Amino acid sequence: MTxxxxxxxxxxxxxxxxxxxxxxxxxLGVFFAYVVPYALDPDDAAGGIGRFLPEQFTANLLTGFxxxxxxxxxxxxxxxxxxxxxxxxxxxxxxxxxxxxxILGAKLIALGVVLVxxxxxxFAAGAVASVxxxxxxxxxxxxxxxxxxxxxxxxxxxxxxxxxxxxxxxGVLTRGTxxxxxxxxxxxxxxxxxxxAFADSVGALEPLTNVFLRANGYSIAAALGASADTIGSNGxxxxxxxxxxxxxxxxxxxxxxAAFAGVTAVALRRRDVT
Amino acid sequence: MTTIxxxxxxxxxxxxxxxxRGLTKRYGDEVVAVSDLALGVxxxxxxxxxxxxxAGKTTxxxxxLGLVRPSSGRVSVLGEAPxxxxxxxxxxxxxxxxxxxxxxxxxDNLRVLARHADVGDSRAEAVLDEVGxxxxxxxxxxxxxxxxxxxLGVAAALLKDPELLILDEPxxxxxxxxxxxxxxxxxxxxxxxxTVVLSSHLMGEVEQVCDRVGVIRxxxxxxxxxxxxxxxxxxxxxxxxxxxxxxxxxxxRPGVGAVTVxxxxxxxxxxxxxxxxINRVLVEAGIAVCELHPQTASLEDVFLELTGxxx
Numbered sequence: 086m087t088x089x090x091x092x093x094x095x096x097x098x099x100x101x102x103x104x105x106x107x108x109x110x111x112x113l114g115v116f117f118a119y120v121v122p123y124a125l126d127p128d129d130a131a132g133g134i135g136r137f138l139p140e141q142f143t144a145n146l147l148t149g150f151x152x153x154x155x156x157x158x159x160x161x162x163x164x165x166x167x168x169x170x171x172x173x174x175x176x177x178x179x180x181x182x183x184x185x186x187x188i189l190g191a192k193l194i195a196l197g198v199v200l201v202x203x204x205x206x207x208f209a210a211g212a213v214a215s216v217x218x219x220x221x222x223x224x225x226x227x228x229x230x231x232x233x234x235x236x237x238x239x240x241x242x243x244x245x246x247x248x249x250x251x252x253x254x255x256g257v258l259t260r261g262t263x264x265x266x267x268x269x270x271x272x273x274x275x276x277x278x279x280x281x282a283f284a285d286s287v288g289a290l291e292p293l294t295n296v297f298l299r300a301n302g303y304s305i306a307a308a309l310g311a312s313a314d315t316i317g318s319n320g321x322x323x324x325x326x327x328x329x330x331x332x333x334x335x336x337x338x339x340x341x342x343a344a345f346a347g348v349t350a351v352a353l354r355r356r357d358v359t
Numbered sequence: 360m361t362t363i364x365x366x367x368x369x370x371x372x373x374x375x376x377x378x379x380r381g382l383t384k385r386y387g388d389e390v391v392a393v394s395d396l397a398l399g400v401x402x403x404x405x406x407x408x409x410x411x412x413x414a415g416k417t418t419x420x421x422x423x424l425g426l427v428r429p430s431s432g433r434v435s436v437l438g439e440a441p442x443x444x445x446x447x448x449x450x451x452x453x454x455x456x457x458x459x460x461x462x463x464x465x466x467d468n469l470r471v472l473a474r475h476a477d478v479g480d481s482r483a484e485a486v487l488d489e490v491g492x493x494x495x496x497x498x499x500x501x502x503x504x505x506x507x508x509x510x511l512g513v514a515a516a517l518l519k520d521p522e523l524l525i526l527d528e529p530x531x532x533x534x535x536x537x538x539x540x541x542x543x544x545x546x547x548x549x550x551x552x553x554t555v556v557l558s559s560h561l562m563g564e565v566e567q568v569c570d571r572v573g574v575i576r577x578x579x580x581x582x583x584x585x586x587x588x589x590x591x592x593x594x595x596x597x598x599x600x601x602x603x604x605x606x607x608x609x610x611x612r613p614g615v616g617a618v619t620v621x622x623x624x625x626x627x628x629x630x631x632x633x634x635x636x637i638n639r640v641l642v643e644a645g646i647a648v649c650e651l652h653p654q655t656a657s658l659e660d661v662f663l664e665l666t667g668x669x670x
Contacts, residue, residue, distance in 0.1 A: 092474035099463055173458035177515065180424050180452045181475040182444050188475065358426040 089191035097199050102164050110157040114149050114207045119214040140227040142215040143237035144310030150241045151302025155248035159269040162252020165196050167262035175358050185354050196249050204241045237309045244302040247338045250345035257349050304334035375399040376554045382432035384418050392418040394578040405549035407569030408558040415578035416558045420527050424452050451521035457512025461501035465511050476519050486514040505532030527558045542568050562659040574665050581665040589661050597625040598650035608644045
């Protein structure tokens with residue numbers, strides 16, 4: 086299995102789209118978490134000036150993961166398997182030694198590995214941005230604890246991993262990339278977005294929204310320090326609540342990840358490669 | 360049509376490298392791509408799988424490789440059910456136009472496949488050298504010509520040093536020199552004891568390269584045998600005078616089969632090597648022999664007859 090994973094890492098590492106997504110995600114993540122709100126009016130920004138300082142950098146960045154980061158991870162997931170249909174490379178892969186499920190497993194593990202730099206790059210860039218703002222504001226530089234940074238990175242990774250797994254599933258179900266990305270974004274914006282917005286006023290929707298990636302992703306972010314104000318003013322990805330407990334959120338996201346991977350495995354195993 | 364309902368994953372116990380029984384693939388209720396196919400490929404032979412476009416060749420090959428699940432029937436490839444890791448470890452395949460990651464170099468593509476196939480990365484260099492692609496191995500596949508992609512496909516098929524090579528239209532996109540080279544390569548594989556299944560719609564290719572041939576049309580196997588067997592019995596065409604006397608003299612001789620008069624000449628079913636003997640007998644009987652030459656049907660004639668003129 087190790088060699089299968091190294092093969093898939095080679096495929097992802099040498100693909101320009103991986104680096105373009107990583108660069109764009111890192112740039113826009115800092116841009117929307119620091120540059121735009123700080124440039125507009127730092128004192129009136131949700132969470133106040135403290136949100137931009139190093140002590141809050143993990144919490145500030147995590148608010149971008151459940152929606153904005155999710156869409157990037159979804160695209161990465163779609164590209165990882167949907168492109169195989171476009172290039173017709175599945176037949177080449179599936180006539181090598183390992184079975185279909187082992188190849189899928191290798192692809193999912195490789196995707197998980199590639200998501201680590203997505204988290205770390207944004208954290209590093211966000212940390213730098215927070216220090217710059219601290220210098221500008223002449224504020225002291227205090228960092229969150231190492232344990233909080235590690236837990237935040239793990240939480241962020243889990244949120245991205247679930248979205249990436251959804252992308253893989255959509256790529257396999259639609260046997261391509263364009264439709265899969267379209268459906269994925271539609272789901273993130275319209276299904277989860279609108280239903281979450283109505284959940285406040287329509288009580289019947291709450292049980293449904295409680296299993297959404299958005300609700301559970303933001304609940305993880307909130308448990309790791311993100312303020313409800315920031316989460317509620319997060320543009321098209323904003324979430325008014327209700328939030329669920331951290332343990333429940335982690336369990337639901339992990340279960341969704343496993344479900345997406347499981348359905349993908351069934352579809353990939355049963356379908357003909359024509 | 361008889362449908363064998365034995366589980367399709369159960370391998371056929373076979374003296375053959377590849378054996379199928381009642382192999383059928385349907386798409387929906389209307390389309391039957393392959394119907395009740397019974398193939399047998401023996402170890403060490405180059406087997407030609409001949410049929411017009413759309414005859415079901417590629418679907419059959421995909422079923423042999425586990426890419427497509429049969430609707431019914433049984434398949435054994437090297438004694439294993441198709442698509443199992445143990446079977447695939449001993450099979451090299453190139454199905455239709457080879458497909459690779461366009462942004463990776465030829466070398467990196469082979470490294471990816473080598474790691475999945477659990478063979479060393481160094482094997483990639485060896486097969487690149489074998490197909491003459493070493494000089495371009497570091498370039499991205501998207502810059503390759505179709506012929507180079509075909510060569511890379513062959514290299515990928517050889518990565519596992521397989522017992523069985525399955526090649527689907529391997530000369531597609533190759534120039535005449537490349538086609539000749541590919542045929543020489545396939546013959547060399549056969550001489551080296553490797554079993555090769557070559558799918559093609561090119562009669563000349565199959566005639567030159569293959570030990571045995573299966574002809575498929577409309578998803579059904581129309582004929583299977585050696586090239587000579589498919590061509591039918593050889594014979595002689597004789598123009599002689601008087602013709603009726605010639606018929607009497609030749610008929611009934613030992614080893615002579617049917618003697619028919621066709622357009623003022625005799626078609627004699629007999630080994631062409633006996634042409635001198637037939638000539639001598641006729642002359643000794645006082646019959647003037649104007650013309651005598653061996654006559655065999657070309658594989659193309661047989662193919663066109665079996666497939667109703669389709670290519």
